[in-house]
Amino acid sequence: MSIKGRSLRWWFVTTVMTSLCARGAEAGSPRLVVELFTSQGCSSCPPADAVAGRLAAKPGILVLSFHVNYWDDLGWKDPFSSAMSTDRQYAYARSLGERSVFTPQLIVNGTQSLVGSQESAVQRAVAAASGSSFPIQLDLSRQPDGSFTLTLNGPDISGEIWEVRYVRHAVTTIRGGENGGRSLETFNNVTHLQRIGPFGARTINLAPLQEPENGLAMFVQAPSAGRMLGATAYPQL
Numbered sequence: 203m204s205i206k207g208r209s210l211r212w213w214f215v216t217t218v219m220t221s222l223c224a225r226g227a228e229a230g231s232p233r234l235v236v237e238l239f240t241s242q243g244c245s246s247c248p249p250a251d252a253v254a255g256r257l258a259a260k261p262g263i264l265v266l267s268f269h270v271n272y273w274d275d276l277g278w279k280d281p282f283s284s285a286m287s288t289d290r291q292y293a294y295a296r297s298l299g300e301r302s303v304f305t306p307q308l309i310v311n312g313t314q315s316l317v318g319s320q321e322s323a324v325q326r327a328v329a330a331a332s333g334s335s336f337p338i339q340l341d342l343s344r345q346p347d348g349s350f351t352l353t354l355n356g357p358d359i360s361g362e363i364w365e366v367r368y369v370r371h372a373v374t375t376i377r378g379g380e381n382g383g384r385s386l387e388t389f390n391n392v393t394h395l396q397r398i399g400p401f402g403a404r405t406i407n408l409a410p411l412q413e414p415e416n417g418l419a420m421f422v423q424a425p426s427a428g429r430m431l432g433a434t435a436y437p438q439l
Contacts, residue, residue: 236309239308240267241274253321278379
């Protein structure tokens with residue numbers, strides 16, 4: 203092969219690899235965060251859970267299902283429910299000026315509230331939000347011992363760092379309540395939510411995942427349940 207031929211081949215390989223790496227970086231960096239407030243005890247929630255599953259399958263969308271606990275005394279205790287999830291939903295109600303909470307509620311990027319089962323409206327909101335980008339960059343990497351390293355970079359703006367651990371997929375047989383007798387499929391069920399501290403450009407070490415948790419997400423959000431400023435997840439989206 204001539205020198206010119208080798209040069210052209212090297213140019214082609216380099217160009218393809220650069221393009222693939224760029225696509226991989228883009229796929230691993232969420233463009234938006236979608237939070238579903240749901241409950242296995244709510245008969246209106248399974249359609250919204252299905253919408254969440256379809257959104258979670260799309261690249262660049264971090265979907266988190268927060269199971270609230272105010273349905274738990276109505277015939278079925280949701281195994282993923284927590285006061286933590288309910289508290290977060292009420293924080294959004296205060297932030298968005300809503301008089302009450304409901305299920306299924308879906309929040310897009312911390313700024314828009316929708317009925318989670320109304321898929322057409324949800325898809326329009328997601329499409330509109332996907333055109334923007336987050337000002338803060340988060341890079342999450344898994345270490346050989348199973349722990350994680352998070353690196354944060356961005357402008358000097360006010361934000362809070364949050365850690366979320368979740369179960370990526372579950373099928374639960376419901377034995378009581380409004381969905382009694384059904385098997386419900388849910389996605390990215392949050393089991394752990396912790397505020398790490400104020401945002402600043404730095405590196406943070408995080409503990410390994412513990413079963414049954416098999417997903418980890420980190421995001422930066424404006425104070426008082428404000429808009430999302432950056433996010434990342436493992437496995438990559």
